[in-house]
Structures are given as C-alpha cells and as structure tokens.
Amino acid sequence: MKHTGIYIHIPFCKRKCFYCHFVKGEYDAETVEKYTDALVNEFRIKANDNDGSNTIDTIYIGGGSPSLLNEQQVSKIVNGLYKYFSIAANPEFTVEVNPEDVAPAKLKSLRNAGINRLSIGTQSFVPADLHYLKRTHSVQQSLAAVENALDAGFSNINIDFIISLPTQTQKTLANNLSVLERINIPHISAYILEEVEEGEEKNLRDEALYFFTAAYLNSLGYIHYEVSNFSKKGSQCRHNLKYWENKDYIGVGLSASGYEKGSDYKNTENLEEYFVKVNAGCLPRAEVNRGDANFRGIVVGLRLLEGIPVTYFEKYPGELELLLTNGFLIRQGNNIAVAPEKILLLNEILTYFVPAT
Numbered sequence: 001m002k003h004t005g006i007y008i009h010i011p012f013c014k015r016k017c018f019y020c021h022f023v024k025g026e027y028d029a030e031t032v033e034k035y036t037d038a039l040v041n042e043f044r045i046k047a048n049d050n051d052g053s054n055t056i057d058t059i060y061i062g063g064g065s066p067s068l069l070n071e072q073q074v075s076k077i078v079n080g081l082y083k084y085f086s087i088a089a090n091p092e093f094t095v096e097v098n099p100e101d102v103a104p105a106k107l108k109s110l111r112n113a114g115i116n117r118l119s120i121g122t123q124s125f126v127p128a129d130l131h132y133l134k135r136t137h138s139v140q141q142s143l144a145a146v147e148n149a150l151d152a153g154f155s156n157i158n159i160d161f162i163i164s165l166p167t168q169t170q171k172t173l174a175n176n177l178s179v180l181e182r183i184n185i186p187h188i189s190a191y192i193l194e195e196v197e198e199g200e201e202k203n204l205r206d207e208a209l210y211f212f213t214a215a216y217l218n219s220l221g222y223i224h225y226e227v228s229n230f231s232k233k234g235s236q237c238r239h240n241l242k243y244w245e246n247k248d249y250i251g252v253g254l255s256a257s258g259y260e261k262g263s264d265y266k267n268t269e270n271l272e273e274y275f276v277k278v279n280a281g282c283l284p285r286a287e288v289n290r291g292d293a294n295f296r297g298i299v300v301g302l303r304l305l306e307g308i309p310v311t312y313f314e315k316y317p318g319e320l321e322l323l324l325t326n327g328f329l330i331r332q333g334n335n336i337a338v339a340p341e342k343i344l345l346l347n348e349i350l351t352y353f354v355p356a357t
C-alpha cells in the first residue's frame with residue numbers, strides 16, 4: 001500500500017493581508033457553506049478517479065483561514081475524507097489557524113474532530129511587527145492561542161513567523177525569538193517576507209536577520225531542516241516533507257496543487273468556475289503538467305538541508321563538480337546538499353540543472 005498526503009485549501013479570510021499571495025476571498029457565511037459541500041463533492045470525484053491503491057497518512061487543511069470554518073463544516077470535511085479515502089491509522093492531521101479565531105471551545109472541537117497538529121499564524125511576538133503587517137490579532141492572542149492549544153491536547157504545534165520586516169532589528173528579533181524558549185513548541189516556520197503587491201512598500205531581503213534566526217533557533221535546540229522550517233528532533237512536518245521528498249500528494253479545493261504519478265496539477269483559481277466544474281462531476285483542474293521528474297526532485301529536494309541522493313545529479317557531472325568546488329553544494333554521506341551559508345542562493349543554484357528543451 002502506497003502512502004500519500006492530501007492538501008485541502010480554504011480560500012477565505014476575514015480581511016486580506018496586503019502582503020499575502022495565497023488565493024483567498026472575503027469570508028461570507030453562505031459561500032463558505034457552499035464551498036464546504038463542493039469540497040466533499042471533489043473528494044467523491046477524486047475517489048472515483050483513483051485506483052484505490054493509496055492510503056492517506058498526512059492531511060493538511062490550509063488557507064486562507066481554515067479557522068473560520070465552524071464545527072459542522074469541519075466535521076463535514078473530516079467525514080468526507082473518511083468516507084471517500086482510505087485513511088491510515090494515525091494520520092498527521094494539520095489545520096492552519098489564525099490566533100484571533102481560536103477560542104478554547106473551538107480548539108477542543110478541532111481536537112475532537114481528529115486534528116492532531118496546529119499551525120498557528122502568530123507572525124511575530126512584537127507589537128510593532130504586527131502593526132506593520134496590519135494583522136488583526138495581538139501578541140496576547142497569539143500567546144493565548146498556544147496555551148489554549150496545549151490545554152486542548154495539541155502537543156504537535158507549529159507557529160509561523162515572518163522575518164526581514166522593515167520594523168525588525170536584530171535586537172527586536174532576539175526578543176521575539178526568546179519567547180520561544182518559554183513556550184517550547186516543537187516546530188517553527190520562519191518565512192522571509194516576500195515582495196508585497198505592486199504599489200505597496202517593497203521590502204529588501206535581510207539575509208543577516210535570516211541567518212541570525214537560524215542560529216538562534218539552533219541554540220534553542222531546533223534543527224534547521226528546510227529553508228524556512230525548524231523543528232525539535234522527530235517533529236518535522238510529515239506532510240510538508242512529502243513536497244520536498246518529491247512524493248505524491250493530492251490537492252483539493254480552489255487553487256490547490258497536487259502531484260501524482262509524475263504529473264503536477266493545479267486547480268482553478270476562479271471560485272465560480274470551481275463550483276461549476278465540481279457540481280458537474282469534473283475535477284476542477286486549471287493545468288496538468290508532466291515535467292522532468294529528476295529535475296523536479298532536485299528543485300524540491302535541495303530545499304532540505306540534508307540534501308538528496310547524489311544519483312539525482314548523474315546527468316550533470318560537470319555542473320555538480322563546479323558547484324562542489326566553489327562551495328555552493330556539499331557532500332553529506334551519499335547526499336548532495338546546498339551549503340547552509342548558501343541556502344538563500346538556492347534559486348540561482350537550480351539554474352545549473354534546468355533541463356534542455
């Protein structure tokens with residue numbers, strides 16, 4: 001039996017953040033209800049399309065803001081998953097939540113529904129950073145969300161940080177990260193702020209703050225295992241590892257992408273088109289591409305600090321030698337990895353392996 005993951009996208013937010021590129025619309029109760037039904041419909045269509053040889057061992061509900069779903073909508077999705085797919089005995093089951101949405105009762109209902117991992121969008125524990133990001137939650141709400149999540153029985157928790165903000169200095173970042181020592185959760189994602197929309201303030205990547213974060217988290221016992229991800233030993237995100245280990249995963253929902261049997265696909269980003277296609281019994285694909293599997297393996301795999309087997313580079317002996325000699329890549333046993341101090345040059349490194357067309 002082959003194991004696979006499933007990603008489910010919830011494309012609604014109470015307010016859209018100016019810097020966010022994820023597909024989402026404004027929350028509207030009626031649309032969210034209709035969307036939840038459509039998701040279960042897509043599960044059914046997908047299940048009919050499957051050869052049944054896959055067992056799902058990781059589930060990830062992301063967004064948008066999945067914490068806007070009510071208890072009945074979460075149950076509908078969970079019941080739909082169990083009805084239409086074969087789910088492994090102890091799946092890793094993650095839901096992304098906004099700190100302001102998760103009162104203790106909500107967290108308990110998520111835990112009772114079988115969700116066992118939370119990713120909390122704290123972004124920062126410094127008020128000035130949250131103000132810059134125009135977030136609708138406070139530092140207190142983030143701390144309460146973590147505490148209430150622990151009380152509700154979640155031990156597997158991630159928090160999202162955004163770094164390289166114009167409001168951040170090494171000193172404020174150190175204060176920010178020092179909170180982690182006290183709350184001691186197993187997983188941290190630290191994303192460098194990506195360029196914001198046209199017309200908004202542009203931000204320059206501050207590499208020093210990124211490497212400062214990595215060193216600080218390392219000193220707290222977190223292992224830097226992927227460009228933006230840090231975990232205590234054994235607490236890596238099993239679902240996201242599937243992306244980087246070039247494994248199959250199913251994507252469901254508006255704009256969701258998936259990778260199955262050597263093909264990448266992406267669902268439509270148009271909500272009306274999504275409803276029309278799913279209600280007509282069709283998978284709502286916008287595109288399906290069958291690319292070079294070896295190149296794909298290099299692109300996703302070099303994000304992992306442990307690297308990927310040297311066999312991926314058989315077609316590129318000259319390029320590999322050059323990048324090793326110049327210190328961009330390193331050997332780690334049978335693996336090739338990006339040198340940690342060059343990890344932010346990953347996109348440039350990957351240009352050496354683009355297959356000829």
Ligand SMILES: C[S@@+](CC[C@H](N)C(=O)[O-])C[C@H]1O[C@@H](n2cnc3c(N)ncnc32)[C@H](O)[C@@H]1O
Pocket residue numbers: 019020021022062063064065066096097098099120121122123160161162191192193194195196
């Ligand atoms: C798509 S959001 C979903 C979670 C939830 N809605 C929230 O914002 O807390 C997942 C994470 O992406 C990160 N993110 C969103 N836009 C980003 C950007 N422009 N640059 C870096 N990270 C970003 C934030 O850390 C956020 O928590």
Ligand code: SF4
Pocket residue numbers: 012013015016017020021022024063064065098121
């Ligand atoms: S709440 Fe999260 S998903 Fe929604 S716009 Fe903000 S960052 Fe993006």
